Amino acid sequence: MFNIILFGPPGSGKGTQSEKIIQSYGLYHISTGELLREQVCKATPLGIEAQRFMDSGELVPDDIVIGMIGKKLEENPGGKGFIFDGFPRTTSQAEALDELLVRNNTSIQTLIALEVPQDELKNRLILRGKVSGRSDDNDEVIENRIKEYRNKTEPVANYYQEKGLLSRINGNGTIDETFGLIQSEINQLLEKATS
Numbered sequence: 001m002f003n004i005i006l007f008g009p010p011g012s013g014k015g016t017q018s019e020k021i022i023q024s025y026g027l028y029h030i031s032t033g034e035l036l037r038e039q040v041c042k043a044t045p046l047g048i049e050a051q052r053f054m055d056s057g058e059l060v061p062d063d064i065v066i067g068m069i070g071k072k073l074e075e076n077p078g079g080k081g082f083i084f085d086g087f088p089r090t091t092s093q094a095e096a097l098d099e100l101l102v103r104n105n106t107s108i109q110t111l112i113a114l115e116v117p118q119d120e121l122k123n124r125l126i127l128r129g130k131v132s133g134r135s136d137d138n139d140e141v142i143e144n145r146i147k148e149y150r151n152k153t154e155p156v157a158n159y160y161q162e163k164g165l166l167s168r169i170n171g172n173g174t175i176d177e178t179f180g181l182i183q184s185e186i187n188q189l190l191e192k193a194t195s
């Protein structure tokens, strides 16, 4: 199996690039943001609990998110591998993911970190907010999402750097330029794995 984490601040292009990666490499997509929005939309107890964190731009508690991921992995054994989009977002989530993958006899091959300047992140999210209807794509909440990222999520990159699994990619080009950089990273790893 080939498992990738797509990592970066809000608006860095994780969701956008995940779609292109799935099309090219046939990996199974797990986006915690999408899974949470589904629960909010269905007004399940988990969704009602998660919504108040998401609406204020805070991270949803680890136990909720880790539980969701565990269930998804159980439901989808085998396959070519997973792309984790927006997960892990805390070091505890990263440790939990390692344990879950060991139980499934697999591991992470790389964490691809998309790097985009803060002004560009805000521009993208404000632009998306005009059409997405997402309650968290507005000025005040965007500020808080970026703050949460700097405080709680950025340290996750160090966790993977220490394992030699961190690949930093410039995410400030066009969608296709960024995808080109991601592709060459993935292709190199796949070549190494088969040689």
Ligand code: B4P
Pocket (backbone or CB within 6 Å): 009, 010, 011, 012, 013, 014, 015, 016, 017, 032, 033, 034, 036, 053, 054, 057, 058, 059, 060, 061, 065, 085, 086, 087, 088, 089, 090, 093, 124, 125, 127, 128, 136, 145, 171, 172, 173, 174, 175, 176, 178
């Ligand atoms: P997510 O759904 O993961 O949302 P996100 O960080 O904003 O990234 P997204 O993937 O949607 O945006 P993208 O960068 O692709 O999380 C939402 C919330 O859920 C979090 O705030 C948190 O509350 C909760 N949550 C999710 N996972 C969690 C976890 N593990 N633990 C705890 N809480 C969790 O794109 C943004 C915009 O930029 C798009 O409009 C896109 O078209 C545009 N864009 C992308 N690439 C571009 C480019 N190269 N040039 C120009 N525009 C570009």
